Structure formats: C-alpha cells, structure tokens
Amino acid sequence: MQERQYPSAPPNDIYLFATCLVDLFVPQAGLDAVRLLEREGLTVHFPRAQSCCGQPAYSSGNPEQAREVARAQLDLFAEPWPVIVPSGSCAGMMRHHWPKLFEGDPEASTKARELAARIYELGEFLLNVVKLDVTRYLANKPTPERVVLHTSCAARREMGTRQHGVALVDALPGVTRIDHERESECCGFGGTFSLKHPDISGAMVYDKIASACATGCDRLVSADCGCLLNIGNAAAYHSAPLPVEHLASFLWRRTGGAGTDQRDMGETA
Structure with a gap:
C-alpha cells in the first residue's frame, strides 16, 4: 500500500x-x-x-x-x-x-x-482529512466500554483500515480497545466465498468469534458490513455474547450522537 x-x-x-x-x-x-x-x-x-x-x-x-x-x-x-x-x-x-x-x-x-x-x-x-477530534463532543463522563476490532482482509491490506480504526477508537475516552489473537484473520465471509465453501467459512468465523469472546469484550467493531453481518449472525447462531457494531455507528454513539436506533447487528438478521 x-x-x-x-x-x-x-x-x-x-x-x-x-x-x-x-x-x-x-x-x-x-x-x-x-x-x-x-x-x-x-x-x-x-x-x-x-x-x-x-x-x-x-x-x-x-x-x-x-x-x-x-x-x-x-x-x-x-x-x-x-x-x-x-x-x-x-x-x-x-x-x-x-x-x-x-x-x-x-x-x-x-x-x-x-x-x-x-x-x-x-x-x-x-x-x-477531517482530523476528527472526538473529545469536543463529550459533555459528560462516558460510560466505560471494552471493544475488539475486526478489519477485513482486503480493507486491512489495500486501504490500511486497521490503523484508521485503531487511531479513532483509541482516541475515545472511556473506550478500551483489546487486541485479540485472530484479529488479522479473515472472518470467512469473503463475498461469495461463504456461499461456495460454507463449512470452511463457518469454521473461520467461529474461530474469530471465540477469539473475540475470550477477551471479555463488550462488543466487536468493524468498518465492513459484510464481515459484521457474518460475525454478528454467526455469534447469534452460536449464542455467543458478541454484539457487533459498524465503526460509523460506534463513533456517533460514543461522541454524544443522539442515540442510534439500531439494535446490535447480530440481532437484526
């Protein structure tokens, strides 16, 4: 890159x-x-x-x-x-x-x-470009929250999205970002890959969920909806305590946005 x-x-x-x-x-x-x-x-x-x-x-x-x-x-x-x-x-x-x-x-x-x-x-x-200053929107002491990140394979390597996500999340008061063992691995979605190879895809996403849950985090955050839909629905299927949220919604909520009306993505599908 x-x-x-x-x-x-x-x-x-x-x-x-x-x-x-x-x-x-x-x-x-x-x-x-x-x-x-x-x-x-x-x-x-x-x-x-x-x-x-x-x-x-x-x-x-x-x-x-x-x-x-x-x-x-x-x-x-x-x-x-x-x-x-x-x-x-x-x-x-x-x-x-x-x-x-x-x-x-x-x-x-x-x-x-x-x-x-x-x-x-x-x-x-x-x-x-915007050089977002998240602290300017915080009027009250924020509620503590522990999160893990997921950056999709292509996004991580082609667009450097992990470094962007890390910087934005780490700047949020009250938020603790936790590294997990399989963060750099594919979640198994891969567009049509999950349809062509469902057993392999299912094993990959289960490993991802288990790794995230082992940290004791409150939720998983990502900037890729395909990955979030895959991880969120698989977590719900396995009854795993892993809510997922898009980075945009997470940033809006944590910087005093007027409260998103979405439920956790793993519960919507």
Missing part, C-alpha cells in the same frame, strides 16, 4: 458511496456516517443511481460483469469532490481495481483513474 497525500483542509462538499450492503441490510451505518460528516460541516451528496462496487463479481473471477457494474457508475460522481465509502473492502475495490478493469479503454480508464484518486474509506477520511 503506497503512502497517500491528504489535503490540508476538509472540502465543503463530498459524495457518499454507501455500498449495497449498507443500502440493503445496514442503513443505520450509512445514516450515522452522514451524521458524522455533516456534524463536521460537510455537505454530503448521495447519487441515487449508485449500486454495488462490483467486488463480488470481480473476486469470483468475472471481470466482465464487474466492469459493467463499475461502468454504470463512472459518471455519477462528476464533481471533483471526495467520495467517502463506509467499507474498506469496497473502497479498495474502487480505488485499486476499478482502474485495472478499464485498461485498454482510454476514455473509461481516464474516468476510473480520476475517480479512484478521490476514493476514501470513512475512517481514513475522518482521521486524515
């Missing part, structure tokens, strides 16, 4: 690429991401024609289908504003793989490269 140069000050306007999982399964994470960004004085624009980043098709060895999904969205973010993605793996797909999909197509390749340069994972943007 190459070191990235960040703007010296936040822009006035940004786009949100919500991802298909946020749109269909965890809309609260998208709403809380918008609240976090708007609270910092940013105007959030949401092109309604957006859909999937194409990662499921791409990771399944179907670049043609992924290319068509991406092509349908190349013109949706026409203004030169940052595009914020509340998912490290989707952000990685758009930033690193969309330009590769259009090699040999000069017009589309130019658009994909220009757009890719404006893609930011939510935590990355809050930390390095």
